[in-house]
Amino acid sequence: MAKVLILGSGGREHALGWKMAQSEQVTEVLFAPGNGGTAVGKGRNIPLDGQVKHWEALAKLIQQEQIALTVVGPEAPLAAGLVDFLQSRGLTRVFGPSQAAAQLEADKFFSYKMMEKLNIPQACGVCCTSMAAAKEAIQTLASGRGIVLKVRGLAGGKGVVVCHTRAEAMERLPLLVDTFGSEILVAERLSGPEFSVFGISDGSRVRLIEIGLQDHKPLYDGDVGPNTGGMGAYGPAPLVSSTMIRHIADSVMTPIVREFKAQGTPYTGFLYAGLILTEQGPKVLEFNVRFGDPECQPTMCLLKDDLYEVLTRSFDVNSAFAKLSFLPGAACCVILSSQGYPGPIKKGLPVSGLDDAAKLPGVQIFHSGTKRVGDRIETAGGRVLSVTAYAPSGLVEATKRAYEAVASISIEGGFHFRTDIAAKAVS
Ligand code: AMP
Ligand code: GLY
Numbered sequence: 001m002a003k004v005l006i007l008g009s010g011g012r013e014h015a016l017g018w019k020m021a022q023s024e025q026v027t028e029v030l031f032a033p034g035n036g037g038t039a040v041g042k043g044r045n046i047p048l049d050g051q052v053k054h055w056e057a058l059a060k061l062i063q064q065e066q067i068a069l070t071v072v073g074p075e076a077p078l079a080a081g082l083v084d085f086l087q088s089r090g091l092t093r094v095f096g097p098s099q100a101a102a103q104l105e106a107d108k109f110f111s112y113k114m115m116e117k118l119n120i121p122q123a124c125g126v127c128c129t130s131m132a133a134a135k136e137a138i139q140t141l142a143s144g145r146g147i148v149l150k151v152r153g154l155a156g157g158k159g160v161v162v163c164h165t166r167a168e169a170m171e172r173l174p175l176l177v178d179t180f181g182s183e184i185l186v187a188e189r190l191s192g193p194e195f196s197v198f199g200i201s202d203g204s205r206v207r208l209i210e211i212g213l214q215d216h217k218p219l220y221d222g223d224v225g226p227n228t229g230g231m232g233a234y235g236p237a238p239l240v241s242s243t244m245i246r247h248i249a250d251s252v253m254t255p256i257v258r259e260f261k262a263q264g265t266p267y268t269g270f271l272y273a274g275l276i277l278t279e280q281g282p283k284v285l286e287f288n289v290r291f292g293d294p295e296c297q298p299t300m301c302l303l304k305d306d307l308y309e310v311l312t313r314s315f316d317v318n319s320a321f322a323k324l325s326f327l328p329g330a331a332c333c334v335i336l337s338s339q340g341y342p343g344p345i346k347k348g349l350p351v352s353g354l355d356d357a358a359k360l361p362g363v364q365i366f367h368s369g370t371k372r373v374g375d376r377i378e379t380a381g382g383r384v385l386s387v388t389a390y391a392p393s394g395l396v397e398a399t400k401r402a403y404e405a406v407a408s409i410s411i412e413g414g415f416h417f418r419t420d421i422a423a424k425a426v427s
Contacts, residue, residue, distance in 0.1 A: 003065055004308065005030045006038075007050050007058070007082075008073025011335075011368035011386030012293035014038050015300040016071055016307070018366065023308035030065065032058065036377045037367025050077030058082075059089045069312055072096035075290050078269075079106035079154060095311050097289045100265035104256070105289040108150050108185045118255045121283040123148065125187030131177050137186035138169045146189035149173060151180040157229060157342075162189060192277040193424075194285065195240050196292050198299070199253045200324075202314040203266030206253045207324055211302060212240025213295040214425070219342065221420045228342045229383060232421030233294040234332040234395060235302065239425070244282065248273065252284060268314060294386050297366050298331035301390040329392040332399045332422050334406050335368065336415045341382035349412040351377040351384065357405040362390045362398065365405065379411060396426050 002025050006017045014037055017029045021042040031038040032054075034045035046061060048054045050072065062070060070086070070093060072078055081099035096102075103110040109127040116122075126137035138147055147169035151159030161176055163169040169186070176184065196213045199206035213235040219225035252273055260267035272288035272295075291299075300307070304325040313319040338345035351370060354377060358365050366388055369381015387405045391397035399422045406417060 001025060001027045002068035002308065003028045003030065005032060005062060005065070005067045005070040006034070006073060007032050007070065007077065009033050009035050009049065009369075010073065010293050011366040011383065012291050012296040013073040014366040014368070015297045015386070015388075016073065016291070017043060018364070019300040019303060019307040023306045025306070026308050030061075030067070032061070035367045036370030036372040036380065037365065039372065050074060050082060052080060055082060055085050059086055059091060062086065062091050068093060069308065070094045071311065072269075073290060075102065075105050075154065075288060078102040078289055093315060095314065096269040097267050098265060101260055101267040101269075102289045104267070104287045106154050108152050108286075109183070111287050112185055114256065114259060115284060118259055120252050120255065121281065123187040123190050123283060123285070125185050128182070128184050128186055130182050131173065134173055134177070134182070134184045134186055135170065138166055138173065141186060142188050145191050148187045148189050149176055150185040150187065151176065152183035152185065153180070155180055157227065164189075190276050190278050190283055190285070192279070193239055194274065194276050195237055196295050197240075197245055197248050197253070197273045197275065198291060198295070199249065199271045200310065200314055201257045201267050201269060201271050202317055203268045204257065204261055204317055205321055206249060206257050206271060207310070207314075207321065208245065208249045208253070209299060209324060210242060210245055211236035211299065211326060212245055213237060213292065213299060214239070214422075215292060215295055216418055216421055219416070221418050226342055228337070230292070230294045230335065231337070231418045232332070232334045233292070233298055234330065234399070234422040234425065235295070235298050236330060237425055238395075239277065248275065248282060256287070294333045294335055297333040297386045297388045298390075301331040301364055301388055302326045327390065327392065329390065330395040330398045331388060331390040332395065332402045333366075333386050333388040334402045334417055334421050335383050336385040336387060336406065336409065336411070336417050337383050338369070338379055338381070339414055339416060341416065345382055346413065347378070347380050349379045351379060351409065351411050353409040357387065357408045360389070360401060360405050360408075362401050363405045364388045364390070384411065384415060385409065395422055399426055
């Protein structure tokens with residue numbers, strides 16, 4: 001019998017913990033800090049998070065509670081070295097990459113160079129360390145479709161500027177350099193539909209999540225408006241065949257994991273490749289060292305295997321390498337966000353209708369940014385709820401069910417959501 005700790009507070013963490021709680025081996029799921037939806041059933045919230053100042057307390061918690069498995073949800077504590085810190089305390093059952101391996105997301109120069117070395121298809125680019133070098137790269141790179149400027153380090157989703165022309169890139173460069181410094185990856189702009197592929201690495205092998213997922217990052221319908229953390233996701237995306245996913249596993253995920261192993265810094269944890277399907281085939285836009293949010297929410301609704309067992313196996317390189325299995329059909333997640341998101345928002349607004357929504361067939365309401373105050377749920381973040389629905393018959397029904405659930409929820413003062421999640425795939 002085992003206790004699990006999930007670090008993080010979003011919809012991704014709620015979905016991971018929800019799935020974990022379905023394991024017969026799991027007696028309790030602790031969330032640090034969790035949210036208004038996580039302390040139910042086997043769930044318990046602990047008022048700690050991934051900031052360095054809480055690491056000592058997290059180590060103590062894992063020891064005192066005899067946690068059998070810790071899963072780190074977001075990238076920031078991974079990039080800061082939480083896994084290494086816990087391992088140095090003898091706590092080895094922590095699922096997520098080391099600081100060295102987390103550079104794959106935290107350092108765009110590092111990932112660009114690794115992909116170049118491994119011949120992984122990506123946009124042509126130049127790693128620049130001064131404004132002058134960036135200007136020169138903007139002038140010399142092929143720019144038929146435009147130029148993309150990427151800040152080298154983690155920038156909370158604000159570090160990528162997609163420009164349609166060289167002139168626009170020249171104009172936007174100074175503000176980016178002022179805000180984030182002069183280490184900028186200048187790359188050609190690619191075009192095509194985007195999708196994500198996920199795997200679970202044990203340091204040597206990748207267990208593939210064999211469904212293509214699509215996120216919807218822009219705020220408004222039709223993919224317009226400011227970029228967000230993601231306004232909805234669905235899978236399996238019909239755009240991504242199993243052959244394509246397996247090709248990506250062989251030509252992208254496995255070489256990355258082998259390279260980390262060869263460098264002496266094995267990559268363990270979720271591996272997330274963000275791809276774009278160009279006329280020349282799929283190319284990698286970025287790697288992340290965690291699960292995607294909201295892609296995780298529909299994925300957890302589709303995964304058949306016991307998540308506790310799957311993740312625990314990744315600590316044993318001698319374990320049998322079984323394929324992951326998924327339910328037939330599809331799942332769709334619609335994000336409800338606070339008015340004003342991704343800009344400033346008001347918190348503490350009451351949320352209602354959750355119980356009715358959760359009673360609808362196939363519907364699972366994961367909380368993203370909420371807080372429980374007495375017996376009421378209040379808003380506590382930009383993305384408030386991840387309304388997710390599964391349907392065995394496929395995406396049309398899953399999407400319909402998700403939007404039916406959205407219709408029974410209200411938030412004082414209103415909320416925003418996209419009405420076209422998965423629309424391109426079902427039309
Ligand atoms: P990244 O954090 O590198 O994934 O970039 C965030 C978003 O910027 C991606 O999801 C794409 O929509 C866009 N993007 C990044 N790189 C490129 C590129 N080379 N060409 C076109 N769009 C890009
Ligand atoms: N779905 C986008 C992300 O998790 O970064």
